[in-house]
Amino acid sequence: MELHRLRTEALTKEAFAPFGDVIQVAEAKSHFTINQGWAERYHDLATIDVLDDGGRPILGIVRAEPRPLPLRLRIMERHPRGSQAFVPLQPCSFLVVVALPGEAPAREDFRCFRTVPGQGVNYARGVWHHPLIALERSTDFLVMDRGGAGANCDEAFYDNQQIWLEN
Amino acid sequence: MELHRLRTEALTKEAFAPFGDVIQVAEAKSHFTINQGWAERYHDLATIDVLDDGGRPILGIVRAEPRPLPLRLRIMERHPRGSQAFVPLQPCSFLVVVALPGEAPAREDFRCFRTVPGQGVNYARGVWHHPLIALERSTDFLVMDRGGAGANCDEAFYDNQQIWLEN
Numbered sequence: 001m002e003l004h005r006l007r008t009e010a011l012t013k014e015a016f017a018p019f020g021d022v023i024q025v026a027e028a029k030s031h032f033t034i035n036q037g038w039a040e041r042y043h044d045l046a047t048i049d050v051l052d053d054g055g056r057p058i059l060g061i062v063r064a065e066p067r068p069l070p071l072r073l074r075i076m077e078r079h080p081r082g083s084q085a086f087v088p089l090q091p092c093s094f095l096v097v098v099a100l101p102g103e104a105p106a107r108e109d110f111r112c113f114r115t116v117p118g119q120g121v122n123y124a125r126g127v128w129h130h131p132l133i134a135l136e137r138s139t140d141f142l143v144m145d146r147g148g149a150g151a152n153c154d155e156a157f158y159d160n161q162q163i164w165l166e167n
Numbered sequence: 168m169e170l171h172r173l174r175t176e177a178l179t180k181e182a183f184a185p186f187g188d189v190i191q192v193a194e195a196k197s198h199f200t201i202n203q204g205w206a207e208r209y210h211d212l213a214t215i216d217v218l219d220d221g222g223r224p225i226l227g228i229v230r231a232e233p234r235p236l237p238l239r240l241r242i243m244e245r246h247p248r249g250s251q252a253f254v255p256l257q258p259c260s261f262l263v264v265v266a267l268p269g270e271a272p273a274r275e276d277f278r279c280f281r282t283v284p285g286q287g288v289n290y291a292r293g294v295w296h297h298p299l300i301a302l303e304r305s306t307d308f309l310v311m312d313r314g315g316a317g318a319n320c321d322e323a324f325y326d327n328q329q330i331w332l333e334n
Contacts, residue, residue: 023226023228023309024228025228025230025307028227028228034229034298035231035298035299036242036298038231038232038234038298038299039229039230039231039232039298039299040229040230041227041228041229041310042227042228042229042230043225043227043314044225044226044227044314045226045227045228046225046226048223048224048225048226050224052219056215057215057217057224057311058210058211058213058215059190059211059212059213059215059252059289059311060195060208060209060210060211060212061190061191061192061195061208061209061212062201062206062207062208062209063192063206063207063209064202064205064206065205065206067205075203085226087256087309088256089254089255089256089257089258089285090256090257090258091256091257118256118307120309122226131201131202131203131205131206132202132205132206140192140285142190142254142287142309143208144226144311147210147211
């Protein structure tokens with residue numbers, strides 16, 4: 001079986017735009033001073049797109065264990081009813097594997113982005129993505145997505161393929 | 168003018184309940200394993216209460232400069248149209264000064280909580296609070312609150328009083 005190698009790219013606002021938002025200070029469309037000069041607010045960094053057909057926005061924490069590279073990819077998932085944001089609660093890098101909305105993507109259409117400390121991501125509704133890939137150590141992420149009734153996770157499986165994520 | 172001294176308390180779910188939620192792994196009502204065993208999700212940690220009268224939930228980052236203690240308190244604010252969550256993006260302690268919803272609070276009704284690393288807070292809609300008080304160093308906080316039309320910040324001023332926050 002032919003082996004497919006996926007390589008990481010730097011995460012930038014422009015490169016990630018088809019998949020969602022990069023959540024970071026440097027990507028703010030606007031910022032302004034608040035709190036009598038004691039703080040700066042970097043404003044409206046993600047498109048929160050949570051269908052209210054019985055759903056609501058929720059906050060949680062996901063504690064992800066680190067994965068060694070190279071990593072064999074076996075699954076992608078998408079959330080048809082809502083966007084999903086992940087922001088690490090300590091400065092760190094992690095990997096983000098995505099593919100455009102639509103039919104289950106071919107492995108050639110996967111993209112992998114490597115974050116730098118201070119970056120988080122927001123997957124647009126319906127964007128295919130691999131489960132969180134933490135590196136180096138156990139990492140807590142704040143997650144903001146949709147809770148409530150209605151199926152909100154589709155999965156695509158790639159067990160019968162050799163897809164390897166490399167550094 | 169009589170001087171009022173406010174002292175800090177430890178932040179616990181129980182003590183903070185009248186004011187909102189403590190966002191931390193240890194306070195999760197439920198948690199479950201996700202991502203084929205590679206992550207644990209601590210679920211639904213805050214009551215996101217954002218009036219949709221022209222508003223929507225937004226994510227931003229607030230970079231707060233550290234304040235020295237003792238600190239003279241001169242202002243409290245509240246958001247009548249939405250809850251407001253702050254979660255630091257690095258492990259740190261910060262101070263949270265709050266008072267119950269209703270008329271502008273008397274200084275005797277202020278409470279101050281000190282977080283430990285790994286804790287964030289979500290102010291319930293209408294809860295009076297002092298602007299973020301970072302300690303030690305410049306600190307980035309993810310903020311989730313309400314954006315959109317409609318006045319959403321009331322302020323109360325205490326310039327003519329001596330209210331000092333101590334350690």
